[in-house]
Amino acid sequence: MAFAKNGSVCIHYERMAAGDGPPVILLAGAGRPSTDFDYGFCAPIVAEGFVPIRIDSRDTGRSTALIDTHPDLHAIKAAALGRGNTPPPYGIADMAADVLAVLDAEGIAAAHFVGRSIGGLVAQQIAIRNPGCVLGLALVMAMSRSMADAVPDAALDRLMAEDIPDEDAYVVRQLGVAQVNGVAGDFDAGRVAEEARTAWRHGIHRGGTARHFAASLAVPDLRPSLGAVRVPTLILHGRQDKVIPLERAIETAETIPGALIEVDETMGHDGPPRLRRLWGERIARHFAAVRTSI
Template identity: 80%
Template sequence: MAFATNGAATIHYERMAAGDGPVVILLAGAGRPSTDFDYSFCAPLVAAGFVPIRIDSRDTGRSTALAGDVPDLHAIKAAALGQGDAPPPYGIADMVADVLAVMEAEKIGAAHLVGRSIGGLVAQQLAVQTPGRVLSLSLVMAMSRSMADAVPDAALDRLAADHIPDEDAYVARQLGVAQANGMVADFDAGRVAEEARTAWRHGVHRGGTARHFAASLAAPDLRPALGALRVPTLILHGRHDKVIPVARALETAEAISGAIIEIDEQMAHDGPPRLRAAWGTRIAAHLAGSPNTT
């Protein structure tokens, strides 16, 4: 196992291929460990000569957990809307610093970045902060600013009450999430349960999803700064995404010069096997066509 250090945070990461090909850094969604980027996703990248490195964001997997920090999501939402001052336990910039620590540990000057949901926010902010270190962006379920103006209070209440004492409880939670956020045709209870157990055994931290959500609520509006980016960008989004509306992906594409956006009519806010394989194949083609691939 490999780890990098950023202050008090220890960040676990894993190379998914040997060799010295161009590096692709994989950043998962809120509260999700790096196992979401499984071998079916990584295989097309490896076949195309890339070296994927999947990262457990802080509060996921084998990386540092901040289990003692309980964010007041309603206060953070209000602050994001200009009402009061309630900072999250950590911000997107801290998660960017974690990724840069991995890059330093591996002596990576620049890399392709793939981000899913909040992982895409981290990728975009890293590109804005240190554009010379980003060869391309691939954003799945994309947003480029806080969702504070769109997320219902009931969703924050559910996150605040999210208590998962054991593996079976996590499986039950993920079955509910898959039914709520995915396409009916993709729901497979056995598959969802198996993937939930894989994630739990790799590392699911109490309150991690809420703390990630707090960071995304407090995220800055990146759109003005994104206009200066000149990196090949691909955005993949679902027409039926109820968590991040299509409008958020479209405005992200509009903010980044030359960005390609593809709206999948059979995709929601979920990543079943058929989509993971399709994303890997599409992103591999995007990277292979990038002028920054060396």
């Protein structure tokens, strides 16, 4: 196992292929470990000669977890809307610094970045503050500002109250999430349960999703800075995404010069195997085109 240090935080990461091809950094969604980027997703990227490196964000997988920290999501949401000043336990900039620590540990000067949901916010933050580190961007389920104006209070209540004592309880939780966030035709209880058990055994931490959510609620509007980003960018989004509205992805694409957005009519806020495979294939072509144009 490989780890990088960012102050008191240890970040676990894993190379998904051997070789010295251009690295592709994989950043998962809120509360999710790096196992979401499975071999089905990575295979077409490896076939194009790239080396995927999947990272467990802090509070996921084998990275440092802040399990004794319990954010008040309502207060953080209010602060994001200009009412109060309650900060999150950590911000998107801190998570970006974690990723840069991995690059330093591996001696990587620049890489391609894939960010899913909150992972996309982290990737955008890196592109803004450390543009020389970024060769290409692929954002799946994209947003570029806080969802504080759109997230219902009931969702925050559920996150703050969430207590998942064991693997079986996490399976039940993920079955419910898949039914709400996904598309009915993709729902496969056996598949969802198997992936939930894989994630749990790799590392699901108490309150991790809430702390990630706190960071995303508090994120500043990145759009004023994204106009200066000159990185080939691909955005993949679903018209049926009930968590991040399509409009948020469109505005992100309109802000990054030259960004491409592709909308899947059959995609929600979920990543079943058929979509993971398609994402991997499309992202591999995108990064291959970037490599050709350099």
